[in-house]
Amino acid sequence: MALIVQKFGGTSVGDADRIRAVADHVARTRAAGNDVVVVVSAMGKFTDDLIHLADQVSPTRPPRELDMLLTAGERISMALVSMALSDCGVESASFTGSQAGIITDTDHTRAKILEMRPDRIREALDAGLVPVVAGFQGVSTERDITTLGRGGSDVTAVALAAALKADVCEIYTDVTGVFSADPRVVSKARRLAKVSFDEMMEMAATGGRVLMLRSVEFARRHGVPLHVRSSFTWEPGTWIVEEDPTMEEAIVSAITDDTSEAKLTIDGVPDRPGVAAALFRKLADRGINVDMIVQNTGTNGLTAISFTVVRTDLEAARATCDEVKDEIGATLVTADEKIGRVSLIGAGMKTSPGVTALMFETLSSHGINIEMISTSSIRISCVVEAARVADAVRALHTAFGLDAA
């Protein structure tokens, strides 16, 4: 008998029919001899509706109250799922984040979990119930209601699975798993049966939309196997697990793309210690998250620094660059919004030379110019013109043998 945490996203509990389908699936999982803990998001777009309501009422939206407001969403879906379970003959009880013992810091709207005390969840399991837990929310050390920020319901599910030593954390969503590329871009994209935590983290960080980096990191740290699958087809999806050293790994597992960023370049920077530090310290102090950074030194003792930020931070980042330009004696700041990033990800890349070469050759043969490059041991990313991102993904998908038969 296994203990399974099943997390259902907003589309999975989007209306009364879907909620009943979820309850039916939980009942079947239970009938197969497993213990189940359910974690739910708010229904469909309900959280967005609440944010809209808050905007109508208040220009400032104090974060403590925004959290109080938004946690109404899961309260509704969890009570409804629990009701539907009861109609399937499964005894259950719903629990808020607070009741489930999810203790967070006091950083409202993006709180971090400090401690898990799921005593009531354990009691409910021992009593033969299916606990239905609100995702996305917790209670702070100051006893105030908090939310965990974007992707927070996945974090709740993984944290509960870790605390309860569950055998697997199933993440139900509206896609059937993790694909070798975005199926909207590459029609021949294949569902991956298995992905390592490291690969999944690189995918999440470079534009993979299925899971947020944060929940994958959490799952890896606590060794919680994830299973991403569809609540519409209920077929097996993609397992995200520890790398198995006995298996031969795919050289390239997936290709991700991300067109949400913009590029800034500072030219004519004197090549001396501390110059880059001055710039990136100031950006960090202003809460601007820098993603890729590339620096090239020319022969004249001057250097160019390019970096990418999410496009919504572009103006703030450009203003910061303009400020430090004179301080550090640079000559020019330029911005480019029309960029995109294409990334190859594969755990087998570590031991396979030639991947970089094939990637560059493929892009070149399609007339796609590379503007920036960055690599990790299991990833190569290239920044290219935004308009060519889809072409690049398709070309690489074919070149690395990922196309479905």
Next chain:
Amino acid sequence: MALIVQKFGGTSVGDADRIRAVADHVARTRAAGNDVVVVVSAMGKFTDDLIHLADQVSPTRPPRELDMLLTAGERISMALVSMALSDCGVESASFTGSQAGIITDTDHTRAKILEMRPDRIREALDAGLVPVVAGFQGVSTERDITTLGRGGSDVTAVALAAALKADVCEIYTDVTGVFSADPRVVSKARRLAKVSFDEMMEMAATGGRVLMLRSVEFARRHGVPLHVRSSFTWEPGTWIVEEDPTMEEAIVSAITDDTSEAKLTIDGVPDRPGVAAALFRKLADRGINVDMIVQNTGTNGLTAISFTVVRTDLEAARATCDEVKDEIGATLVTADEKIGRVSLIGAGMKTSPGVTALMFETLSSHGINIEMISTSSIRISCVVEAARVADAVRALHTAFGLDAA
């Protein structure tokens, strides 16, 4: 400096504009030098929407989960009111029933308050905040979320006012106070400046729609003055207070009407001890609330028992009567759905003979037949044909000198 509990009903927080108006009023009350605790209901018809959603999902609606679901409503309105207060420059924080220390029994969907532990509310007041508390909800001795049933938000407000020893509990609603009769029935109805707890309880029990009996009882028991007023005009409304023995009391303060009940009559009942007990014990065991009871004994040793129940209980009550008919040797059970009750209420009635006579004469002169009569020291109620209820109320309003000039 006074401590004022201000409770806002569903229409008072029905949309973003109304919520901002509420915040503005609270800010003014504060600026006038008072401490304020706010209690809110769910916005407009939101609770009804949630019940509709529950009906779509589940035919059984387990009570624990229904409570979890319904408490989402106040969570939304209280967070929004708190946000709006912040925009008015008033520091505030919202609190759920559980956070406000409202401890109830475990009778879900109609829990009773067992204990008030409003420590966090006191702390918030001491810190100079305006606490905004969810009405209608509490937490049970089993640590589950409960709701207080119909009129529960008023109960929350009164209970908080009692526990915090507030100077007054203001109940804001969509009418400007308590009237001498329903203004929809009697165009010349007057707003009453002051009503005693006893009168208000009789009014609540006989069809007055402004306050539920339960919250008036609670206020009287704890000596909390109530002030019922409008959140649309903000003008002073009706005070509900302890009777002031030094004042001369109006003989008749108000006339109420109620057409929600039906009448059942059992005829040919042997007039011996225990017969009525057998009937009303069985009705009570089935959860059927009996309101008026009248029994008349004839000369032949047989008696007729008539009683009223809310119309939704009529079929269950009739079935019960049919069952006991043979047991107690009665001959006939008849039901009448087309009845209504008209009541005269006034604390001065105790010392004024002739009120009953004038009431009967007035009804008689308008050709209205009286089917049942019941009295208390400050109330006379007559059951009449439902179609004549409005005529009866208007005639009595005029006869007892209540018409506005």
